[in-house]
Amino acid sequence: MNQIKKAGVVGSGTMGAGIVQLLIQNGHPTVMFDINQEAVDRARTGIEARLERLVEKQKISVNELTLAKELLESTTDINAFKDCQLVIEAAPEKIGIKRSIFQQLEEICAEDTILATNTSSLSITEISGQIKKPTRVAGLHFFNPAPIMPLVEVIQGLKTSPEVTETLIDFAKKINKNPVVCKDTPGFIVNRVARPFYNEALRIMNDQVASVEQIDRIMKGAGNFKMGPFELQDLIGIDINFATTKSVHAGFHGEDRFRPHYYQERMVQSGSLGRKTKGGFFSYDE
Numbered sequence: 001m002n003q004i005k006k007a008g009v010v011g012s013g014t015m016g017a018g019i020v021q022l023l024i025q026n027g028h029p030t031v032m033f034d035i036n037q038e039a040v041d042r043a044r045t046g047i048e049a050r051l052e053r054l055v056e057k058q059k060i061s062v063n064e065l066t067l068a069k070e071l072l073e074s075t076t077d078i079n080a081f082k083d084c085q086l087v088i089e090a091a092p093e094k095i096g097i098k099r100s101i102f103q104q105l106e107e108i109c110a111e112d113t114i115l116a117t118n119t120s121s122l123s124i125t126e127i128s129g130q131i132k133k134p135t136r137v138a139g140l141h142f143f144n145p146a147p148i149m150p151l152v153e154v155i156q157g158l159k160t161s162p163e164v165t166e167t168l169i170d171f172a173k174k175i176n177k178n179p180v181v182c183k184d185t186p187g188f189i190v191n192r193v194a195r196p197f198y199n200e201a202l203r204i205m206n207d208q209v210a211s212v213e214q215i216d217r218i219m220k221g222a223g224n225f226k227m228g229p230f231e232l233q234d235l236i237g238i239d240i241n242f243a244t245t246k247s248v249h250a251g252f253h254g255e256d257r258f259r260p261h262y263y264q265e266r267m268v269q270s271g272s273l274g275r276k277t278k279g280g281f282f283s284y285d286e
């Protein structure tokens with residue numbers, strides 16, 4: 001089994017930064033790469049601030065904080081992945097971007113480096129379709145916020161090797177996650193089950209049956225969900241959530257039960273994307 005000593009993460013947005021935090025907190029030297037220097041700087045500041053809050057809350061020690069900071073290498077040079085045994089891609093949910101990243105990674109990384117994607121809904125088989133050795137590509141799907149949510153989906157593309165799946169299961173356990181193995185089907189498990197949660201909430205709101213606030217309150221109060229469908233879209237990013245719904249819908253060749261709602265598209269067009277833009281279905285001051 002491939003020993004993962006050093007890991008890499010492509011993209012330092014919401015998920016990339018969360019995955020990096022998780023890895024360094026669990027003692028893995030990690031390279032964090034983004035094409036945008038500002039995104040790298042923002043992610044590093046955010047990770048350090050979150051780790052410092054964990055020290056204040058006495059969840060980690062000052063020594064653990066110092067070590068975690070030392071384990072993080074941030075860069076805008078993709079060649080920094082050359083000595084990683086695992087690279088996890090967390091770039092935007094666009095097939096063209098992901099395919100191009102995987103083609104670059106296979107040129108830079110060693111032949112046995114595992115190339116994983118955090119895609120929410122794109123096909124692993126399609127992402128790895130143009131690379132020379134698709135056996136080393138798999139999905140490693142974390143949930144938001146990555147340092148906290150226990151589940152990780154390990155997704156097998158049509159050509160993913162059983163050894164790669166085994167290594168990822170083992171790695172997920174080592175970073176204190178609960179892995180579940182899934183086939184490469186649209187939305188895998190969680191995002192497929194979750195589509196009606198968002199879509200029906202949007203329909204109920206748009207039909208003026210109940211307001212955004214009421215629906216979230218009911219789902220939390222009566223349904224015992226940690227977050228309502230609107231609060232959760234704001235956390236995930238409404239654009240990301242919309243892209244996932246479109247992709248699951250397309251993956252099922254337009255099955256009507258997965259049809260995206262135009263109101264969500266309007267929110268994306270308006271630029272109100274949730275917490276990251278300080279406004280979505282709810283407002284956020286800071």
Ligand SMILES: NC(=O)c1ccc[n+]([C@@H]2O[C@H](COP(=O)([O-])OP(=O)(O)OC[C@H]3O[C@@H](n4cnc5c(N)ncnc54)[C@H](O)[C@@H]3O)[C@@H](O)[C@H]2O)c1
Nearest residue numbers: 011012013014015034035036039090091093119120144236
């Ligand atoms: N947001 C969520 O809740 C969530 C949950 C699970 C999985 N995902 C998946 O994780 C992935 C990332 O989502 P996110 O919410 O972190 O997105 P995001 O928009 O917050 O971050 C994407 C980052 O990728 C960078 N980027 C763009 N092109 C790049 C390239 N060619 N190389 C390297 N970096 C590049 C951007 O600068 C940005 O910092 C997507 O595939 C998404 O579907 C998201």
